[in-house]
Amino acid sequence: MTQQEAEARINELRDILNQANEAYYQKADPIMSDREFDEKLRELLEIEMEFDLQTPDSPSVRIGGRPTKTFPNVQHPVPMLSLDNTYSPEELDDFDRRVKKLLGHSDFDYMVELKYDGMALRLRYEDGKLRLGATRGDGTTGDDITPNIRTIEDIPLKLADQSSGIIEVRGEAFMNIDDFARMNQQRADEGLPVFANPRNATAGTLKLQDPKIVAQRPIRYFAYDLLFEDEEPDMTQEQKLNKLEDLGLQVCEHRKACRTLEEVHRLIEKWDAERHSHPFETDGVVIKINQERYRNELGQTAKAPRWAIAYKFEAEQAVTTIDKITLQVGRLGTITPVAELDPVELAGTTVKRATLHNEDEIRRKDIRPGDQVLVEKAGEIIPQVVKVVTPEETPRGKEFTMPETCPECGSELIKLPEEVAWRCVNIECPPQVRSRIEHFASRDAMDIDGLGEQIVDQLVSENLITTYTDLYELSIKDLTPLERMGEKSAGNLINAISESKNKPFDRVLFALGIRFVGTTVARDLAGGFGNIEALVNASEEELTAIDSIGPKIAQSVRLYFDDPKNLELIERLKHHGLQLEAEKKETTSSIFEDKTFVLTGALPSLTRKQATEMIEEHGGKTTSSVSKNTDYLLAGDSAGSKLEKAQKLGVEVISEERLLEMLNSQ
Ligand SMILES: [Zn+2]
Numbered sequence: 255m256t257q258q259e260a261e262a263r264i265n266e267l268r269d270i271l272n273q274a275n276e277a278y279y280q281k282a283d284p285i286m287s288d289r290e291f292d293e294k295l296r297e298l299l300e301i302e303m304e305f306d307l308q309t310p311d312s313p314s315v316r317i318g319g320r321p322t323k324t325f326p327n328v329q330h331p332v333p334m335l336s337l338d339n340t341y342s343p344e345e346l347d348d349f350d351r352r353v354k355k356l357l358g359h360s361d362f363d364y365m366v367e368l369k370y371d372g373m374a375l376r377l378r379y380e381d382g383k384l385r386l387g388a389t390r391g392d393g394t395t396g397d398d399i400t401p402n403i404r405t406i407e408d409i410p411l412k413l414a415d416q417s418s419g420i421i422e423v424r425g426e427a428f429m430n431i432d433d434f435a436r437m438n439q440q441r442a443d444e445g446l447p448v449f450a451n452p453r454n455a456t457a458g459t460l461k462l463q464d465p466k467i468v469a470q471r472p473i474r475y476f477a478y479d480l481l482f483e484d485e486e487p488d489m490t491q492e493q494k495l496n497k498l499e500d501l502g503l504q505v506c507e508h509r510k511a512c513r514t515l516e517e518v519h520r521l522i523e524k525w526d527a528e529r530h531s532h533p534f535e536t537d538g539v540v541i542k543i544n545q546e547r548y549r550n551e552l553g554q555t556a557k558a559p560r561w562a563i564a565y566k567f568e569a570e571q572a573v574t575t576i577d578k579i580t581l582q583v584g585r586l587g588t589i590t591p592v593a594e595l596d597p598v599e600l601a602g603t604t605v606k607r608a609t610l611h612n613e614d615e616i617r618r619k620d621i622r623p624g625d626q627v628l629v630e631k632a633g634e635i636i637p638q639v640v641k642v643v644t645p646e647e648t649p650r651g652k653e654f655t656m657p658e659t660c661p662e663c664g665s666e667l668i669k670l671p672e673e674v675a676w677r678c679v680n681i682e683c684p685p686q687v688r689s690r691i692e693h694f695a696s697r698d699a700m701d702i703d704g705l706g707e708q709i710v711d712q713l714v715s716e717n718l719i720t721t722y723t724d725l726y727e728l729s730i731k732d733l734t735p736l737e738r739m740g741e742k743s744a745g746n747l748i749n750a751i752s753e754s755k756n757k758p759f760d761r762v763l764f765a766l767g768i769r770f771v772g773t774t775v776a777r778d779l780a781g782g783f784g785n786i787e788a789l790v791n792a793s794e795e796e797l798t799a800i801d802s803i804g805p806k807i808a809q810s811v812r813l814y815f816d817d818p819k820n821l822e823l824i825e826r827l828k829h830h831g832l833q834l835e836a837e838k839k840e841t842t843s844s845i846f847e848d849k850t851f852v853l854t855g856a857l858p859s860l861t862r863k864q865a866t867e868m869i870e871e872h873g874g875k876t877t878s879s880v881s882k883n884t885d886y887l888l889a890g891d892s893a894g895s896k897l898e899k900a901q902k903l904g905v906e907v908i909s910e911e912r913l914l915e916m917l918n919s920q
Pocket residue numbers: 583660661662663664665678679680683684
């Protein structure tokens with residue numbers, strides 16, 4: 255094999271493996287067998303080694319691919335059954351009649367709970383300590399994914415009651431819609447494949463082999479059932495949920511015991527109408543007999559209990575036609591194809607556009623202009639195309655091809671072998687310029703009130719600004735000629751821009767829009783380096799010494815500061831008086847000088863913010879993750895993985911009470 259042949263084969267294998275990974279994780283629709291995957295992976299690894307061509311992004315090293323070994327299996331002592339589904343009020347009436355007939359009376363309540371669209375997990379606690387976390391699997395045997403489950407903050411490692419013997423908790427892992435959208439946006443910005451919906455993202459994440467990556471994903475957990483190993487105490491479902499809450503688990507507040515079926519119907523109607531008001535996705539309601547003894551009496555079929563049923567809300571999909579496919583250029587130059595649709599009503603809004611994610615996705619689904627498609631809302635701000643439903647005899651439009659140049663600025667598009675997205679790398683590309691400024695002004699960044707998308711558009715197209723630094727040179731008379739901009743609103747905007755100069759250093763760092771630098775990383779960089787000079791001069795090695803900074807982020811930060819254009823921007827920001835140095839807090843004492851704290855869990859009386867301020871007032875600092883440089887872990891109730899890590903590293907763990915004692919003893 256020549257060097258050239260090796261390179262060609264490596265590219266081919268990486269493509270196939272990336273596609274296979276995506277199909278397996280994001281689509282839950284594998285395109286090759288595990289065995290075939292492993293063989294290809296091995297071949298790739300061998301060639302990469304022989305020709306020294308391994309890169310950090312290769313599927314041979316990238317964590318987050320398909321499991322390289324399977325998880326240990328675990329038998330469920332009580333099977334994890336699924337529930338029968340109903341789709342209409344009449345079917346629910348049938349269920350009610352069936353139950354009453356079997357029991358011979360109607361002397362029971364129904365417990366009604368929202369149904370979360372996620373992944374079922376069982377937890378086993380022994381004397382209050384988490385010993386096992388497992389997936390449902392086929393209902394009798396699941397995967398033991400305990401290391402991953404220990405990273406979920408909602409799942410306490412220790413229960414509030416340590417004397418409870420062996421208990422089993424059942425519940426659902428899921429992602430909040432906002433968290434999911436943010437994570438997907440970040441993945442899209444990074445050129446990584448996006449997840450289809452929060453459920454797939456949750457399932458894909460929990461199957462990862464590296465708990466460190468799982469820990470970074472925003473997984474939540476609601477408990478909904480409690481089982482005791484020895485004997486089943488006579489508790490109602492309602493009492494169980496309250497008990498779960500007392501034990502320190504998260505239980506959804508949307509639950510209600512109903513005395514009559516009529517009440518159940520009314521509740522379902524109400525919850526159906528409110529289904530979009532929750533931070534998470536819900537696809538229905540679960541109705542269970544509240545009293546344990548009647549549950550036992552009713553028993554179960556081979557597949558599902560007879561005492562419970564799921565009522566599914568109507569699916570939120572609609573059929574419409576793709577008018578054309580356009581391309582959108584993101585802040586970091588990522589090109590996203592978008593379907594322009596015939597407007598259609600979906601989930602209470604009129605939908606005109608749907609994301610097509612990337613070229614591979616379009617090809618996989620064979621989406622073409624003129625197609626009739628099924629669109630769905632999946633927790634994203636804009637909906638997506640599920641599949642093409644054009645009738646077979648209908649003539650189809652032309653296959654979509656990605657242009658070679660940016661639709662906005664004409665620069666040549668590039669695509670890195672390990673990424674799925676095409677990218678415009680011209681930093682003067684107008685939509686990128688606009689979205690960089692919008693990002694700079696956004697709420698988590700400089701929070702400039704009144705500087706929305708439309709104003710930025712106008713400012714850029716009128717050539718009043720080309721970078722965010724230009725904002726600080728605007729005057730009222732620059733603004734007043736703009737559309738819908740009076741003297742007063744111009745004055746307000748100038749004030750808001752000027753006030754943003756007081757935003758702390760970490761906000762400024764985030765606002766710069768460096769790839770991979772989110773709010774947490776920005777805070778850690780600001781805390782770790784203290785000022786912009788130290789950061790500009792930091793080597794990749796010095797950067798990765800900060801716990802939350804990996805090589806990918808370090809490289810990106812270096813790349814940013816190695817560009818003289820960016821250094822010039824920073825000089826100008828400095829000239830305008832922005833905060834480029836971490837604030838030295840007015841300290842009332844220095845007893846925590848040089849001490850680094852990490853906070854975890856819920857503190858009994860202080861909020862995290864109050865505790866952080868208290869620590870800073872006394873000269874200490876706080877960071878987001880535990881490392882060997884951490885002096886104290888301030889741990890409250892339901893402390894998660896951080897507590898465990900601190901114990902492993904021998905970091906002193908203190909309670910709120912101890913913190914207050916330390917402060918009072920000075
Ligand atoms: Zn461009």
